[in-house]
Amino acid sequence: MGQVLHYQDEQESKQAVAEEISLRVGILDKCEMHDITYFVVTDDFEDAYKLGNSLITKNDSLVSIFKNNRKELSEFIKNVTDNLDDCCSFCEKIRDRD
Numbered sequence: 001m002g003q004v005l006h007y008q009d010e011q012e013s014k015q016a017v018a019e020e021i022s023l024r025v026g027i028l029d030k031c032e033m034h035d036i037t038y039f040v041v042t043d044d045f046e047d048a049y050k051l052g053n054s055l056i057t058k059n060d061s062l063v064s065i066f067k068n069n070r071k072e073l074s075e076f077i078k079n080v081t082d083n084l085d086d087c088c089s090f091c092e093k094i095r096d097r098d
Helices: 002-025 046-057 060-067 068-077 091-098
Strands: 027-028 036-041
Touching: 002 027, 002 046, 002 060, 002 068, 046 060, 060 068, 060 091
Parallel strands: none
Antiparallel strands: 027 036
């Protein structure tokens, strides 16, 4: 069971890194009021891929969990928007009431 938990923790950490990179380049945004990450509608992931590769080249500690596996990092970035809304769900509910 320990290996399964380790794998899950590692996947969550990799997801968090992909989200951080995506936030930095504007693919994702975070609602300041509700601390919810959401997808900024775009098809352009190129800047995120470039930043991820640059961080790997620099041996930045943020991407160390990927152990120089650029392809895996790109896959996580590609999938970072899965299951995310295109706005803060709480803010959307407030707008809908008005």
